[in-house]
Amino acid sequence: MSSQRTNNTVFYDEEECVGFGVFVAELELIIGTSRAGRPDQVQLLELLQKLQASISTTDSNVVKQHQKRCETALYDIIYKGSCSVVRNLVAVCLAKLYTAGDLLPLYSKVNILQTFLQDKNNTAAEVVRLGVMDVLSHLTSSLGKYLASSTVESMTIAAKYVTCTQQKALAASPSVQGVQGVQ
DSSP: OOOOOOOOOOOOOHHHHSOHHHHHHHHHHHHHHHTTSOOOHHHHHHHHHHHHHHHHHSOHHHHHHHHHHHHHHHHHHHHHOOOHHHHHHHHHHHHHHHHHSOSHHHHHHHHHHHHHHHOTTOOOOHHHHHHHHHHHHHHHHHSTTTOHHHHHHHHHHHHHHHHHHHHHHHHHOHHHHHHHHHO
16 A cells, blocks of 8 residues: 655735735835835836735725825826836726725826826926826726716827827927928
8 A cells, every 4th residue: 555645735825914004015115215216116016916916805994994005105106107017007006996995086086197197387207197197097997987077088188198299209300300391
């Protein structure tokens, strides 16, 4: 008779062991240590994936308890500038946060994002403006049924921004000016 060994090992995900509040605190720490500069994108990439997974599994009351701190940290990432992957993860986290938590702050945040993009005197970097547009478009696409009245305004703002950016690019490019003169 041969004896067979059974291995009864249980593995736990970090998202199950560590609470949502700990991930929010870690996110605040990463942003706080970056000071005026851009936060470390690799750390954010890793942490935002964990945050995204933990939002889905956390009780709604706990999400609501930490929602304001989490929102502030996520919007800080966008306003400090980030790469496209991190921007996408921030947008997904925000959508999940509003779905699992309180929807009321969503309306004021969408208004703030729209105002930011409409401000003619805004001297924010291109990556910041793209981040704001990414978040606004993702929130509109994933939570559109709650944002029906502001969807048209968001699309108009985005179209104006794209048109303005194209005109600036055409004006700055000498080779394109020569082509326009031929037509």
